[in-house]
Amino acid sequence: MSSTRAERRALAKSGIPRAEDLSQPYPKRLLKRPLFWLSVVMLVVYATLLVLLYRQVVPDQQVPGGRVVGLGTEAIPIAAKYAALTVIPLTVAFLWADRFRPQRFWVWLMTFGWGACVATFVSAQINTWAAGHLSIVGDGDPATGPRAAIYVAPFVEEASKATVLFWLAILMRYQWVSRLTGIVLAGLSGAAFAFVENILYYGRAYRYAAQTFGEVSPMEALQALAFQRGLLTFFGHPLFTAMTGIGLAIALRSKSKVVRVVAPLAGYCCAALLHMLFNTTASLAEGSMLLIIYFGVALPLVALLVVFIVRQEFREGRLIRERLIDYVRVGWLPADDPARLSRLRTRFKALWHAVFLGPATFLATIRMQRAATELAYLRDAMARGLIDQAGLAREKALLATIRTVRPAAVIAPVGRAAYPRLRRRAQQAAPAFPPPTYPGPAGIGGYYPAPNYPGQNPPAPTAPGGVPVAGLAPLGQTATQYSTVDPNWKPPEG
Known part of the structure; x- marks a missing residue:
């Protein structure tokens, strides 16, 4: 065979x-x-x-x-x-x-x-x-x-x-x-x-x-x-x-x-x-006897079952954490994995974060959690003697799955999930103004600052290559320019 x-x-x-x-x-x-x-x-x-x-x-x-x-x-x-x-x-x-x-x-x-x-x-x-x-x-x-x-x-x-x-x-x-x-x-x-x-x-x-x-x-x-x-x-x-x-x-x-x-x-x-x-x-049963049995027997039994389920939830979390620690001791899992993968709140938060990171991340997170949980229960079954050496092959397969999906999975969610942002309506751009000139058009102020104006005294500084530097036009008396005076000009005669 x-x-x-x-x-x-x-x-x-x-x-x-x-x-x-x-x-x-x-x-x-x-x-x-x-x-x-x-x-x-x-x-x-x-x-x-x-x-x-x-x-x-x-x-x-x-x-x-x-x-x-x-x-x-x-x-x-x-x-x-x-x-x-x-x-x-x-x-x-x-x-x-x-x-x-x-x-x-x-x-x-x-x-x-x-x-x-x-x-x-x-x-x-x-x-x-x-x-x-x-x-x-x-x-x-x-x-x-x-x-x-x-x-x-x-x-x-x-x-x-x-x-x-x-x-x-x-x-x-x-x-x-x-x-x-x-x-x-x-x-x-x-x-x-x-x-x-x-x-x-x-x-x-x-x-x-x-x-x-x-x-x-x-x-x-x-x-x-x-x-x-x-x-x-x-x-x-x-x-x-x-x-x-x-x-x-x-x-x-x-x-x-x-x-x-x-x-x-x-x-x-x-x-x-x-x-x-x-x-x-x-x-x-009828009347008061029915009420006594209902409140004294039936409801307490339901409460006991609920308490038993809640205790089992915590017990299973401890079992997963303890069994995964065995793999941490031999160096097959990081030291933080047992605590993260044994808490329901952390597992749910990881799935919630993975939902907003794409289908590939979500599926990898699910596979990661399922493989780690199955690995913990497999280890527990082997420790109890319920599974013989046949479990070793499955153990290696689960560890390989964990190593494969770990880079794409969410294990330790931090902060808020990557919620999609609603795209705001693009604002209309302001109209473009013409480039500033010196001394500017007729009117008060003109365009300031302005680049160099030919013939001004003293000349405005220039950038390398002789390009005038905008915004550095001279101010005060040196910036005043007068037009040429005609000496023959006089007021018109009556």
């Missing part, structure tokens, strides 16, 4: 990506990526499941013995607008948290699409089937209504949302460098699931209010439900799925086989338990 084949097998075993051949055009390199074709296939699957879910819940369905009223085409656009008010801020917040080692766009897209299309479709089928069986067993007892929401939905929905996390962990375990990665991807899947679920709930409330005669209009019913689900309890699904993401991230960054098995299972069980408690409270 050749060394090249052995190296490829070692890289594949560790999950380390191979360096691309940049000499080839980008479309050709894109078509050779397996993840690109996987993304195309998954997008087709997402679209298919979304259409099937639409046909299942939107139009009215004829069933034996009657008709099941659907959501209707009128309610879907209105419900989608209100559901977007929740999912957009959540998505931006999770992407903002993933700043040290942001994932590729296709990873975010696949995760969001899975939660919105696959997880919702699978959960709708299983939950509907389970609710029907539990209702039949209960002989129509109203107490059997919450059973599916309490005992079935938490496990089904958390499993369907978290499945994409396990697939991504298998395909790109090298990119799972921190617990922030698990929280961000899990949060995106949970937010997308909540987005589609809210559309179904809002549309159902709108259609029900439109078909019943009461004091509440369809818009008022939709807005009341949107206030409860979209504002008061918007954190539900992202919070639950984040537990699975944290457990999976712990497993991927641990060398222990026991931790690699137990941590994801513990995270999933924690997510299902929180989901079960949430559904139980929403189904059974």
Whole structure:
């Protein structure tokens, strides 16, 4: 077996990506990526499941013995607008948290699409089937209504949302460098699931209010439900799925086989338990008890997750700085790089300065920051024993990338960015005056100063070559010149 084949097998075993051949055009390199074709296939699957879910819940369905009223085409656009008010801020917040080692766009897209299309479709089928069986067993007892929401939905929905996390962990375990990665991807899947679920709930409330005669209009019913689900309890699904993401991230960054098995299972069980408690409270608790659980349990859990994310941001910055210092000690990086490349504020300021210096500088700055971050996490994985000698080749490639892009990248931004200046309108030039002469034309003053006048006494100084020096004409009595007097002149006679 050749060394090249052995190296490829070692890289594949560790999950380390191979360096691309940049000499080839980008479309050709894109078509050779397996993840690109996987993304195309998954997008087709997402679209298919979304259409099937639409046909299942939107139009009215004829069933034996009657008709099941659907959501209707009128309610879907209105419900989608209100559901977007929740999912957009959540998505931006999770992407903002993933700043040290942001994932590729296709990873975010696949995760969001899975939660919105696959997880919702699978959960709708299983939950509907389970609710029907539990209702039949209960002989129509109203107490059997919450059973599916309490005992079935938490496990089904958390499993369907978290499945994409396990697939991504298998395909790109090298990119799972921190617990922030698990929280961000899990949060995106949970937010997308909540987005589609809210559309179904809002549309159902709108259609029900439109078909019943009461004091509440369809818009008022939709807005009341949107206030409860979209504002008061918007954190539900992202919070639950984040537990699975944290457990999976712990497993991927641990060398222990026991931790690699137990941590994801513990995270999933924690997510299902929180989901079960949430559904139980929403189904059974009322009045003051509901307020106590909301303010005493739910909001503190959200606050703890936010504090955990903020602490992880600082922790990742320290990790990058400490690992890059290892390369400073051996002379492979300048002494100032660890501090500059581990501070989010400095990194963002460098990108902001690079924006106004041209596309080449901006791309070089992005490549510089990504290469330095990946180098730090690679060093940490090698120190933990997660990656063997196969990481040395990737380490050399990252160091070569840093040396190549450093001259064009912005690393230590100083002062203000090079903002483009608005061009002022050119002012109209003043009209040109004729050159000064001595003693000048008729009138007071004439043109002063003036060059030398022939015959003046004393003569004005001249420059080399005999050229009169302007502005040095004589002043006073010597400057006065009189015309010749005609002695025969006399006043005209009467």
